Amino acid sequence: MSSSPLEETPTRPQQAAAREAQNSVGRSKGRNFEAEEGGMLCKAYLHFGKDAGTGTGQAAAKFWSRVAEYYNEHRPDGADREYNRNPRALACIRITATLFFSLRRARRSKSIRGKLQRWSLKLTELCYTIEHISGEDNVWVDMVSRWAGAVPPASDTIIKRWQLVVAPEPQQLRPLGPDSEWPDAQDIVSVQNNSKLPRPSQLTQDSEGGWRDAKNRFWLPPDADVLLFRLMVIAHCGTMDHRGMKEMINHLQEHFFIEKLESKVRDFSARYLLCCYVKGGNIIPRPWGETYRSKERNEALHMDYLFIGEYNDSKPYLLVLKDDFSHFCELIECSNADAATAAKAILDWNRRYGMPKLLVSNTAAHFKNQLLEELCHKTQMTQSFTLAYCPWINGSIERLNRDVLQVLRVMLLKYKVAQQNWTALVPLIQANINHSPVASLSNHSPAEVFAGAKATTSLQKRLVGKDTIAANVRETNAVT
Structure with missing residues (x-):
């Protein structure tokens, strides 16, 4: 006595297709199918696996609705039974059933049956699992498989960009002008008293109200940029003859206590056009031997x-x-x-x-x-x-x-x-x-x-x- 289609054990391709269908429907509903539900889907197709399922029109619609109803009636307890109102789930069921029908039809053809047997023998040598790739992740492979024609070679494009740099506004300082006044000790004391920055602890106040360090040098606040600029002009220009940064630092350090003086002097010299024009190179070759050095004056x-x-x-x-x-x-x-x-x-x-x-x-x-x-x-x-x-x-x-x-x-x-x-x-x-x-x-x-x-x-x-x-x-x- 032949067994009914509902009692038949699904073959390997049918089980694989069932697992594929259960994963697809499980992802569409936010959950995974159990093995019992996958087997129930296979039995639903085998029970109504007629050729009418591959057609179109009212006969095909009636066929797939019967498959969905049978599936909902025989699902395990506690499962969601809304597949009649879920077109996405019905589509997954139809894809699975179509796959089963295609495999059955391929077995009837001798030429296709031989190819399937050779492929199955090759696949038995490998340890593999069937995984589902969603359409969002597989979109590029699908698009490339549908495109035709050669891809034009990519060419490098050179883009020219113009960058506008706003020149800093020069400070209006005219040392030789009739209204120009050079700073003195009273100006330095006034700048010290008006500064909002904290004074170093090692400073002491003299009789005139000025703040000096242990070497009796005036303390110049870090925010006194205008006064420092005027003092740099005195220490570098005029009779000082634009000697260079080291000479200017030595002149300023002799009379003033200035924080980060070297960086400020370097910035001043870099902006002075005459120094940039006449300054020579910085590298001087030296001999391999010892150079004579005196130990006393006039030697x-x-x-x-x-x-x-x-x-x-x-x-x-x-x-x-x-x-x-x-x-x-x-x-x-x-x-x-x-x-x-x-x-x-x-x-x-x-x-x-x-x-x-x-x-x-x-x-x-x-x-x-x-x-x-x-x-x-x-x-x-x-x-x-x-x-x-x-x-x-x-x-x-x-x-x-x-x-x-x-x-x-x-x-x-x-x-x-x-x-x-x-x-x-x-x-x-x-x-x-x-x-x-x-x-x-x-x-x-x-x-x-x-x-x-x-x-x-x-x-x-x-x-x-x-x-x-x-x-x-x-x-x-x-x-x-």
């Missing part, structure tokens, strides 16, 4: 000729003399770069400061000659030469030459002096170099180390006052 003297330019009624050369220990220098204008001028300059140096023990120069004909050799022999002075075409070996004098050219360019542009009249600025350049503090000298000036003379700077004049300086000069003259 070694460096010499070099610096060519400025040929102008009418002007001397084209500048003879540069520099003490190795203190960096003290002298600048001498000369018409020719010859041995006689160098010998006369050495004798003038000896007349003022004494004869050095060592003379350092290059191997040019105006230094390496019989005249200077005889002069060094008579004065018991040793002559040392550097290699040709290696100016960085004598880096001390070459560094000074760069400073001289830098200051000279700035002063010619600032004071609008014709280039043929450059000799008139040589005394100012020499005074500025000799009286600027140097970091290698513990922030002392070359003139202070070499001769013990400390000059009055522009900042000191603003803090002390012109009247006090004049009174000190009159008092000194009266005593002498």
Whole structure:
């Protein structure tokens, strides 16, 4: 006796299709089917598995409604029975039933049956599970499978973008204007009292109400930008000759206690057009051997000729003399770069400061000659030469030459002096170099180390006052 379709055990493809259908319907309703529900779905199709289920029209609609009714009646207790009103669930049932019918029809065809058997044999070698991929996740694979034609190659597109940068508004500061007033000690005290920032604990108040540190330097509040800018102009421009950041820092640190001074000075120098124009490179090659260094003043003297330019009624050369220990220098204008001028300059140096023990120069004909050799022999002075075409070996004098050219360019542009009249600025350049503090000298000036003379700077004049300086000069003259 043949068993009824409802009592037949579903085959493997039918069980797989049932699991696929139960997962699909379970996802549409927010829950998973149990195994008993999947088997009930298979039995519902087997019970009504007629060819009418694959057709269209009223017969097909009647067939699928009967499948849904049978399924709802034979579902386990407690399950949701709203598939008659749920088109999505009915669609899943129809897909499952159609899959079963397709497999049954494929078994009737010998050609298709052979392919299915070969595929099933290949699949039995693998351990696999059937998983459902939702349409949202499988949309790109489905779209690519339906597209036709070659995809055009992608081409790079260059997009030009213009960025507008608003230039900072320059500060209107006219030092040489008739209404310009330079700051003094009273202005600094006023800025200190008006500042809302807390004062450092190590400050003490003087008799005039100003706040100073342990080194008797004025404290400058961090929010006093305008006052600091005016003080930087005094420490860098004018007779200070735009020497550079280190010199300006040394001048300011001598009289003021300023927080983060180095970064502020760097920002000031980067915005000053003259400094950006005349400043040279930062890399200087150094020799592989040891460089001679003096241990006392006037021990070694460096010499070099610096060519400025040929102008009418002007001397084209500048003879540069520099003490190795203190960096003290002298600048001498000369018409020719010859041995006689160098010998006369050495004798003038000896007349003022004494004869050095060592003379350092290059191997040019105006230094390496019989005249200077005889002069060094008579004065018991040793002559040392550097290699040709290696100016960085004598880096001390070459560094000074760069400073001289830098200051000279700035002063010619600032004071609008014709280039043929450059000799008139040589005394100012020499005074500025000799009286600027140097970091290698513990922030002392070359003139202070070499001769013990400390000059009055522009900042000191603003803090002390012109009247006090004049009174000190009159008092000194009266005593002498």
